[in-house]
Amino acid sequence: MASYLRKRVLAVQLRRSNVVPLAAVLLLLGGCTAGTASGAHAPGGSGGAGAGLTGGAATGGTTATGGNHGSGGVGSTATGGSPANTGGATGSRDAGSGDASCSHLNIGILGNPGLNGSSNFQAWLETKGTTVQRLQTTADVPLTADLLRPFDVVILDWLVRDYTADEAATFAAWVSAGGGVASMSGYNDDTTMDWHANSLLAPLGVAYALPRSWGPVTQFATHPITAGLTSVTFTGGYPVSDLGGDASTRTPIAFLPSNPAPLPVAYAIQMGAGRAFVWGDEWIEFDSEWSSMPQIPTLWLQVFNWISPPNRCMLTGIGPIS
Numbered sequence: 001m002a003s004y005l006r007k008r009v010l011a012v013q014l015r016r017s018n019v020v021p022l023a024a025v026l027l028l029l030g031g032c033t034a035g036t037a038s039g040a041h042a043p044g045g046s047g048g049a050g051a052g053l054t055g056g057a058a059t060g061g062t063t064a065t066g067g068n069h070g071s072g073g074v075g076s077t078a079t080g081g082s083p084a085n086t087g088g089a090t091g092s093r094d095a096g097s098g099d100a101s102c103s104h105l106n107i108g109i110l111g112n113p114g115l116n117g118s119s120n121f122q123a124w125l126e127t128k129g130t131t132v133q134r135l136q137t138t139a140d141v142p143l144t145a146d147l148l149r150p151f152d153v154v155i156l157d158w159l160v161r162d163y164t165a166d167e168a169a170t171f172a173a174w175v176s177a178g179g180g181v182a183s184m185s186g187y188n189d190d191t192t193m194d195w196h197a198n199s200l201l202a203p204l205g206v207a208y209a210l211p212r213s214w215g216p217v218t219q220f221a222t223h224p225i226t227a228g229l230t231s232v233t234f235t236g237g238y239p240v241s242d243l244g245g246d247a248s249t250r251t252p253i254a255f256l257p258s259n260p261a262p263l264p265v266a267y268a269i270q271m272g273a274g275r276a277f278v279w280g281d282e283w284i285e286f287d288s289e290w291s292s293m294p295q296i297p298t299l300w301l302q303v304f305n306w307i308s309p310p311n312r313c314m315l316t317g318i319g320p321i322s
Contacts, residue, residue, distance in 0.1 A: 102313040105129070105304070108151035110136040110143075111159040111196075114187050114282045121285040124297065128315035136160070143167040148174045152309050156183040158282070159196035172203035172247075176272030180307030184282040186212075186237035194238065205248045206267050206278050209241040213263060213280070219255040223268055225277060225302045226253050232299055233289045237281025239263045247271060254279075268306070275307040 107130050109122070125132045133151075136143065139161040148154065148171070163171070175181060183201060185194050185208045198207045215234025220226035234256065242250050242264075248271035255262035269276040283289050284296050304315050 102311055103152075104131055105153065105308055105312045105315070106151050107132045107153045107155065108148070109134040109155045109157050111157035112137050114158055114184075114285060116283075116286040116288060118285045118287060120287045120290045121300075124290075124300075125315070128301075129313060130315060143170060145170050145174065148179065151179070152312055153180040153182065153304065153307060156181065156197045156200065157285070158187045159200075162196050163199040168200050168203055171200045172271070175204065175274035175276065178273040178309045180274060180304075180309060181269075181276035181278075182303055182307060183276065183278045184285065185279075186235075186281045186283070189236060201276075201278060202243065203247060204269050204271055204276055204278075205243045205245050205250050206269065207241050207243055208238040208280060210238065212236055213239060213256050213265065215256055215265075215281075217254045217256060217265060219257070219262055221251070221253045221255075223251065223253045224306050225266075225268055225299070227302060229295055229299060231293070232295060233283045233293055234265060234281045235283045237265065237279075237283075239265055240267050240278050240280050242267070273309075277303045277307055 107125060109132065112134075122132050122134075134157075135141070135147070137160065141147075143163055144167075154174075181204075183197050185197060188194050189212065191208075191210070195208050201207055213234065214236060215232070217232045217234045218230060220229050232254070239256075240252070242252070248269050251268045252264035252266070253268050254264070254266035256265055257263075265280040267276075267278045269278065284299065289296055301315055
């Protein structure tokens, strides 16, 4: 009997000794670990030319949770995990302190979906742990500060109109205050309809331009958004032009071959406390590409990790919805 009691006591002690490690594992698997919120996005360096084009195999894993945007540094891609800090000119994300009190990531999609099916894109965003709302699908709704305020990130999809100078100023103020932007183009093969986003992007210092271009994109500058990418769809889209000015820091990060120099088709932008990713095509949201190009979910995951405000729960996992 004494031997039996000793064994029971030992079993209880062992179970108690495992409580803390088990809780730690569960927290790590929860996918909602926040970074510190001690500051806003730090200013990036100057926008450089598209030098140092890189490629390589994509490395799977989960995103780092939202910490603060710190100063840029050179790093490498961490195998089996999140992209490490890369690219000096644009800044990098601090993985944070491990506090589990992050806020939910709220995404607003402005405009209508593209002509091809894109249900997987929004479903993927929701499955990976965000709230998604589509708005501005008709031309009679003004873009106001109250409309933008609930959102951490705004996606510029197939916009239905040009925006006024006052609306563009409202949008720029929202970005400068810490909002994140992802923009696409190329829906109609008609610049009068495809370039509605230019009215909102002008204060950020970029615009879609000619000529219409085809990929895929296989040349990437070193940046957290492009880590591990080797090929991304680009079908009848547009280059992205730098408008100059000192209101933002603009860095070209993806290119198509061209003479005399590669043609920038994507920019990473920092403006005040906010960040933007501007891509010259819309095929990265279509179901056909999601099913055939596994690097597209990787691209989007890294985009959201870079443009999202600090102390937000990031999207979890790489890969299509299950």
